[in-house]
Every structure is written in C-alpha cells, then in structure tokens.
Amino acid sequence: MGFKGALSVHRHKLRLRRGQFFPPFLYVSVINSCNLRCQGCWVDVSARQQAMSPEVFHRLIREARPMGNVFFGIVGGEPFMHPHLLDMLAEHPDCYFQIFTNGHFLTPERARRMYQMGNVTPLISVEGTERVSDIRRGRSGVLSKTLQGLRHALDAGLLTGVCTSVCRSNLRDLVREEWIDQLIEWGVLYTWFHVYRPMGPNPQPELCLSAEEALQVRRFVVEMRARKPIIIIDAYHDGEGQALCPAANGLSHHINPWGDIEPCPIVQFARESIDPQVDSRPLKEKFLHSTFLAEFRRLAARTTRGCIVLERPDLLRQLVERHAARDTTVRQTALAELSALTPRPSQYLPGQEIPEQNLLYRWAKRLFFNDFGVYQHLRSPSQAPHSPTENSTLE
Numbered sequence: 001m002g003f004k005g006a007l008s009v010h011r012h013k014l015r016l017r018r019g020q021f022f023p024p025f026l027y028v029s030v031i032n033s034c035n036l037r038c039q040g041c042w043v044d045v046s047a048r049q050q051a052m053s054p055e056v057f058h059r060l061i062r063e064a065r066p067m068g069n070v071f072f073g074i075v076g077g078e079p080f081m082h083p084h085l086l087d088m089l090a091e092h093p094d095c096y097f098q099i100f101t102n103g104h105f106l107t108p109e110r111a112r113r114m115y116q117m118g119n120v121t122p123l124i125s126v127e128g129t130e131r132v133s134d135i136r137r138g139r140s141g142v143l144s145k146t147l148q149g150l151r152h153a154l155d156a157g158l159l160t161g162v163c164t165s166v167c168r169s170n171l172r173d174l175v176r177e178e179w180i181d182q183l184i185e186w187g188v189l190y191t192w193f194h195v196y197r198p199m200g201p202n203p204q205p206e207l208c209l210s211a212e213e214a215l216q217v218r219r220f221v222v223e224m225r226a227r228k229p230i231i232i233i234d235a236y237h238d239g240e241g242q243a244l245c246p247a248a249n250g251l252s253h254h255i256n257p258w259g260d261i262e263p264c265p266i267v268q269f270a271r272e273s274i275d276p277q278v279d280s281r282p283l284k285e286k287f288l289h290s291t292f293l294a295e296f297r298r299l300a301a302r303t304t305r306g307c308i309v310l311e312r313p314d315l316l317r318q319l320v321e322r323h324a325a326r327d328t329t330v331r332q333t334a335l336a337e338l339s340a341l342t343p344r345p346s347q348y349l350p351g352q353e354i355p356e357q358n359l360l361y362r363w364a365k366r367l368f369f370n371d372f373g374v375y376q377h378l379r380s381p382s383q384a385p386h387s388p389t390e391n392s393t394l395e
Contacts, residue, residue: 001070001071001096004070004071004096005024005025005070005071005096005368006367006368007068007070008024008025008068008069008070008071009024009251009368009369011024011067011068012024012068012250012251012372013372016250016372016373020288021250021287021288021293021294021297022067022069022284022287022288023069023250023251023252023253023287024067024068024069024071024251024252025069025071025072025073025246025251025252026060026064026069026072026073026252026253026254026255027072027073027074027075027252027253027254027255027264027265028052028057028060028072028073028074028075028254028255029043029052029075029076029077029254029255029256029257029265030051030052030057030074030075030076030077030079030082030085030088030257031049031050031051031052031076031077031078031079031081031082031257032044032045032047032049032050032076032077032256032257032330033045033049033051033076033077033078033081034076034077034078034081034102035078035081035102035104035105035139036078036102036104036137036138036139036142037137037138037139038127038136038137038138039135039136039137039138039202039204039207040165040167040196040197040198040199040200040202040203040204040207041199041200041202042197042199042200042265042266042268042329043076043077043200044329044330044331045077047330047331048330050257050258051082051083051084051257052082052257052259054084054087054088054091056259056274056275057088058088058091058092059274060255060274060283061091061092061095063282063283063284064283065094065095066284067284069095070094070095070096071095071096071097071098072095072096072097072098073097073098073100073252074089074097074098074099074100075100075254075265076100076257077257078101078102078104078105079099079100079101080099080101080104080105080106080110081105085099086110086113086114086117086120089117089119089120090117090119092119093117093118093119094119095119096119096120096121097119097120097121098120098121098123098161099120099121099122099123100123100125100163101122101123101124101125101149102124102125102137102142102145102146102149103122103124103125103145103146103147103148103149103150103153104142104145104146104149105149106122106124106149106150106152106153107149107152108152108155108156110152111152111153111155111156111158112156114153114156114158115156115157115158120158121158121159121160121161121189122149122153122158122160122161123160123161123162123163123192124146124149124150124153124160124161124162124163125146125162125163125164125165126143126146126147126150126162126163126164126174127142127143127164127165127170128143128164128169128170128173128174129143129170129173130142130143130144132169132170132173133146135169136167136169136170150162150186150188151186154186154187154188159189159190160187160188160189161188161189161190161191161192161233162183162188162190162191162192163191163192163193163194163233164191164192164193164194165194165195165196166193166194166195166196166209166217167196167207167208167209168206168207168208168209168213169207171209171213171216171217174193175193175216175217175220176220177224177228180224180228180230181228183230184228184229184230188230189230189231190230190231190232190233191230191231191232191233192232192233192234192235193217193220193221193232193234194235194236195209195214195217195236195346195347196208196209197266197307197309197310198341198344199266199309199337200337201331201333201337203337203341205342205344208344210345211345211349214345214346214347214349215349215352215354218236218237218241218347218354219354221234222241222354222355222356222357222358223357225356225357225358225361226357226358236306236347237347237353237354238365238366238369238370238371239355239356239361239362239363239364239365239366239369239370240353240355240356240362241353241354241355241356242305242353242371243304243305243306243346243347243348243349243353244305244370244371244375245300245301245304245305245306245307245308246264247263247264247267247296247297247300248297248300248301248308248374248375249297249301249370249371249372249374249375250297250372250374251369252264253287253293254267255274256268256270256328258273258275258328259273259274259275259278260272260273260326260328261273261274261286261287261290261293262328263293263296263297263300266309267296267309267316268327268328268329268334269292269320269325269326269327269328269334269335270292270325270326270328271290271291271292271293271323271324271325271326272286272287272290272292272293273286274286291323292319292323292325295319295323296316296319297374299315299316299319301371301374301375303315304346304348305347305348305371305375306345306346306347306348307346307347307348309338309341310341310343310344310345310346311343311344311345311346311348312343313338313339313341313343314343316338317335317338317339320335320338321335
C-alpha cells in the first residue's frame, strides 16, 4: 500500500507537469444507506437505497489502475450495508481499500475474511462518549456497538484505524492524550482527526470549531505525532504546517453511488459520471477534460489554502451555476443548502502555521503530501475576495 501509493503520487506530479490531471486517490461511495442519522450528514441515507453494482465498481477500478491508482477510500452511507462489498474488494488483490465505517456490521466472520484478503483496512468512526455519540449519531447505544466492531477487527489481526469528526461536542473527550493512549493500548494502528463540516439538510453549524479550536487540534496532532507510537493521519496540512485542500491540489475526488464524479464528498455537484449510459468516454478522458472539476481546483486554490466550502460558499455556488452542474443528491436541495451557508474559518490560519515536529512525517509530506505548486498564485488574505463581486476584503 505504502510503496504503490507513493508511486501513484509520483505519477500524479509528473502528470501535473504535463498539464494533465487524474487524481491518485479516489473516494468511492458504494451505497447511500446507513443505520445511523448523524448530525451534519450530507448523504441521502433515508432515500431509496442505491448500491453501486459490482460491474460498475470493477470497471471503475480497472480503468483507474492503468493511471497508477492502487488506494481507494470506500465510503457511504455505511459501506458494510452493501451486500457484495467484500466480494467486490476481493476481486482486486493488487489494490488496497480503506473502509470508512461505524463498525456496527463488523462481525468476527467479516473481520476474519478481511484479514485473509489482506487488502482492506477498516477505519472505524468514534464520535465521543456514549451520550455524545448517541446525540451525534442519532441513535442509542452507538458507542458500545462501535467498540464491539473495533474489537472484532483487532482480534482478527487487521490493520485497524479509528477516526473522529472533531466538533465542539467531542473536542474535550477525544482530542487529548488519554484517548491516544487508549487507542495504543487496544492495538489500533492509526487514527485520523478530521474536522466537522456543517453540510446537508440539517447542518448543525453550532458544532463547528472556531479558529482557535482548529488550531488546538492541529497543535495536538503535531505533538502526539512526535511522542506516541501510533500513526496519525492529517489531510489538511503539509510538513511546514501550511494548510491545503486534497481536492484543490488534485490528490483526490469523489464518486457517489449513482456514479457522479464530484470534487469531494461534501461538494454534491457534477458534470461527469462513470456511468457509460451517461458518458461513454473512458474514465481517463472524463478527468482530463472536465472543465467543471478543473475550474473547481483553480478556484479553490486561488481563493484559499483551506476549505472553500467553509470560507467562500458564495464562489462555489457561482461556479456550480456557471457550469450548470447538476445537483447529485436525491433531495435536490444542495444548491439551496450551499447558498444558506455562513462563511466560517477552516484550516487556513495565516501566520499560525505549526510545522511537523516529527522529522519522518515532515520528510514524507515534502515528498508525497504537499500543494504541488497549485497555491503559487494565491493572493494574500488582505487581497482575497469576500463577496460575489470580489471587491471587498475577506474577513
């Protein structure tokens, strides 16, 4: 996974020098259904179930492989609700799959099979204490079921991760050294603290982190990386502590259960699809010639080193309207939801960069996880636009 993933990023950098684009990592939502009802969820989990067919999934992987892609994030909904999930992943032993899951369907039998397959890692979501988890996930008894699934994965010998969508209700419980120590004691290999985004029909913006709290999370991650024997993933900063967006620098894009190709999971608009009945071109051509995706990357990189969805939803709305990108949700309210967003800070906090203390992380990020030069024309914060007319200062 590591060696081939590094080669994939190297090929991505070579393509960028030629003015070509194909993301080295793809997130694939294989199903929209979920047994939970999380705050701020943007997926149509209550709508009629849409599961990506094995045939469509296999064609996607086989078209991405010649471009160097070997690592795929499997998301949903809840991926384990897909009736053919493990059978589909087993068809591609030369690829590695990271399954984002709440752990409730991770039985001992499934865990043992994943261990035998050898090309799957579960990334299990823990969102706080039992009480906080029940509120965040919209169901009762969530944490105990999640930890049971985690135990099944660890008992089977799987390389297992734990992730958290950090928000104000779980910040104090999970962004602390005692939680890292607990994960290490259990045998968890890696963890990932990503930041809550207020999206979907019920965005819950009161859960969003302030700029100071986002800085607290960054400082915690850097310190724990330097001191603890556990891998801590960070998708928002380079080795020098400068913010970046994996969609803006071209590292990843998202494909939903209907086959729509989106800039990222929370930007639910598309012009292209992997469905041959919608677009018969090869996958390579769809990425190389997508004017919508290309302009999204340019706009995101020109506007901020952080998250354009959080900081400048007005510009993103204009982009969607300019390209007549279709709303890829079942509810068909994504544009209204985007228009209703209030600008707020993201990971881009100029002048407060915190470089990596761990030299190995810093070296690895310089080689394989940086901005690849896409932010070289970014204006200073005092020059960045704030209003749709781009004539005022970003506050």
